[in-house]
Amino acid sequence: MRKILKPVEWIGIAIVSLIFLFPFVWMMLTSLKSIDETTVFPPKWIPSSIHWENFVQAWSSGPFLAYLINSIFVSLAILVLQFITAVPAAYAFARYRFKGYKILFGFTLIALMIPPQITFLPVFIQMSGWNLINTYIPLILPYAASAFGIFLLRQSFMQVPEEILEAARLDQASEWKIMWKIMVPMARPVLVTFGLFSFIYHWNDYFWPLVMTNQDVVRTLPVGIAALKASEGGVAWNIVMAGNMILVIPILIIFFFAQRQIIRAFVYSGVK
Amino acid sequence: MFFIYPIFYMFYLSFTSWDLVSPEKTFVGLENYKELIHSPDFLQTLSNTLFYTVLTVGISLVLSLFLALWLNRKGNRYRFLQGAIFSPHIISLVSISLLWMWMMDPQYGLLNWVLSLFGMPPSKWLADTSSAIYSLVLVSVWKILGYNTLIFIAGLQSIPKEVYEAAALDQTPWWRKLTRITIPMLSPTIFFLLIINTVNSFQVFDTVQIMTQGGPANSTNMLVFFIYQNGFDFFKIGYASAAGVILLLFVGIVTIFHFLFLAKKVHYR
Numbered sequence: 001m002r003k004i005l006k007p008v009e010w011i012g013i014a015i016v017s018l019i020f021l022f023p024f025v026w027m028m029l030t031s032l033k034s035i036d037e038t039t040v041f042p043p044k045w046i047p048s049s050i051h052w053e054n055f056v057q058a059w060s061s062g063p064f065l066a067y068l069i070n071s072i073f074v075s076l077a078i079l080v081l082q083f084i085t086a087v088p089a090a091y092a093f094a095r096y097r098f099k100g101y102k103i104l105f106g107f108t109l110i111a112l113m114i115p116p117q118i119t120f121l122p123v124f125i126q127m128s129g130w131n132l133i134n135t136y137i138p139l140i141l142p143y144a145a146s147a148f149g150i151f152l153l154r155q156s157f158m159q160v161p162e163e164i165l166e167a168a169r170l171d172q173a174s175e176w177k178i179m180w181k182i183m184v185p186m187a188r189p190v191l192v193t194f195g196l197f198s199f200i201y202h203w204n205d206y207f208w209p210l211v212m213t214n215q216d217v218v219r220t221l222p223v224g225i226a227a228l229k230a231s232e233g234g235v236a237w238n239i240v241m242a243g244n245m246i247l248v249i250p251i252l253i254i255f256f257f258a259q260r261q262i263i264r265a266f267v268y269s270g271v272k
Numbered sequence: 273m274f275f276i277y278p279i280f281y282m283f284y285l286s287f288t289s290w291d292l293v294s295p296e297k298t299f300v301g302l303e304n305y306k307e308l309i310h311s312p313d314f315l316q317t318l319s320n321t322l323f324y325t326v327l328t329v330g331i332s333l334v335l336s337l338f339l340a341l342w343l344n345r346k347g348n349r350y351r352f353l354q355g356a357i358f359s360p361h362i363i364s365l366v367s368i369s370l371l372w373m374w375m376m377d378p379q380y381g382l383l384n385w386v387l388s389l390f391g392m393p394p395s396k397w398l399a400d401t402s403s404a405i406y407s408l409v410l411v412s413v414w415k416i417l418g419y420n421t422l423i424f425i426a427g428l429q430s431i432p433k434e435v436y437e438a439a440a441l442d443q444t445p446w447w448r449k450l451t452r453i454t455i456p457m458l459s460p461t462i463f464f465l466l467i468i469n470t471v472n473s474f475q476v477f478d479t480v481q482i483m484t485q486g487g488p489a490n491s492t493n494m495l496v497f498f499i500y501q502n503g504f505d506f507f508k509i510g511y512a513s514a515a516g517v518i519l520l521l522f523v524g525i526v527t528i529f530h531f532l533f534l535a536k537k538v539h540y541r
Binding site for chain 1: 276277278279281282285292339342349352353354355356357358359360361362363364365366367369370371372373374375377379380381382384385388414418419422423426471475477478481482496499500503504509512513516519520523527530
């Protein structure tokens with residue numbers, strides 16, 4: 001029985017890794033092909049010569065430098081703001097029972113449940129009423145406070161023993177100092193986890209930047225790359241895949257180095 | 273607040289008729305809702321969304337449960353596979369949509385080549401009303417399978433080993449262990465994934481917008497894309513808001529279930 005099972009399992013492993021990894025290999029191979037080689041059937045596997053210029057062409061087909069800078073700026077700005085807002089909020093929710101605690105925490109939970117895909121239209125109208133469309137503000141501000149981050153941090157702050165805090169208070173440390181000097185370092189793994197989660201999410205996000213902007217100056221990479229397909233008429237797959245690589249490679253590099261952390265980040269969000 | 277206020281505002285807008293440009297919003301009462309209910313396009317969008325959700329959630333839950341049972345082991349190859357099936361989860365849906373569009377190309381696509389290997393006729397994938405929605409389901413199952421599997425693995429690891437040891441003494445067959453022990457013990461995880469996947473599927477947008485634009489013949493139009501189109505392409509703000517309220521209703525119902533369940537879970541501990 002064991003002898004039959006082994007080969008079966010290896011075949012299973014081969015099939016599953018093929019299904020999940022090969023598409024990315026295929027993207028890479030296609031991005032290096034000439035346009036003629038993408039239009040043969042059955043598909044040609046290995047490009048006969050390597051066409052690096054696909055990347056140049058993808059890059060120069062739009063203001064990609066601006067897209068890239070916007071992507072980095074928006075993702076990092078959101079990350080920083082989320083840290084600044086989540087840490088005090090989580091500390092307050094974890095350690096104090098103040099007036100309105102229940103209502104405020106309830107709001108946080110509701111915010112956790114309501115996806116941006118529902119609220120985008122009214123938020124857009126609000127923003128356009130303030131003449132803020134095509135600025136960074138609608139891209140960043142709605143995400144400045146992360147309900148998920150507050151929730152996650154609160155859980156880890158609650159695990160810090162009260163004695164440590166009392167010792168600090170005896171030494172006359174201010175609450176502010178306790179928060180940044182004791183709580184934050186102790187919650188570092190959770191902060192890293194949350195940081196990865198937030199950065200990847202906003203780096204990849206397509207919906208919000210698409211909806212909140214209509215000019216290239218403030219648009220991010222995903223929007224630019226999706227537009228690449230439209231401008232290439234969906235025919236020049238080698239160029240589109242080259243553009244795709246620009247979007248995917250940073251995340252794949254991060255994933256390669258921090259695979260366990262990232263998986264924890266995303267699974268954490270589920271298991272809580 | 274970027275969550276609470278917009279929702280009230282959306283309710284208000286759904287009772288008006290407004291094109292985003294004119295200064296006046298006209299109050300029309302329930303007109304938008306009436307129009308929605310009588311619009312065949314909207315009804316089809318609604319049924320597409322439900323069909324897509326049931327199919328995506330159902331298939332991915334069953335597959336990922338089996339994958340989790342298989343991959344819940346120690347060893348490098350299992351760790352490698354866990355990473356492999358998880359990788360689509362961190363890649364932008366834009367990339368995934370474009371990549372699969374290329375693989376689903378009716379003329380030169382990789383998938384038709386795979387079909388030809390098995391002697392099957394080529395499919396038109398996204399270009400045909402009968403196959404387009406299944407193609408979208410395929411892509412989203414591929415994307416979420418790894419996440420679901422890892423959550424299941426986490427759930428499996430919280431089941432006490434003694435239960436299985438007792439079952440092993442009784443020589444319980446594997447399928448009996450699965451239906452009598454594993455699935456009941458996993459029910460909190462199953463329920464959680466059911467809720468999360470359902471709410472996520474309701475909000476499908478990126479794949480629809482990039483891969484099909486709701487077509488062919490409206491066969492893949494889904495709620496969020498419908499709202500987006502009516503709002504930004506046709507400037508029917510009130511109408512789109514009413515559709516948004518309906519989406520909120522769906523998500524709300526599922527979420528309330530979630531909260532009731534969570535409250536219960538806390539209670540039992």
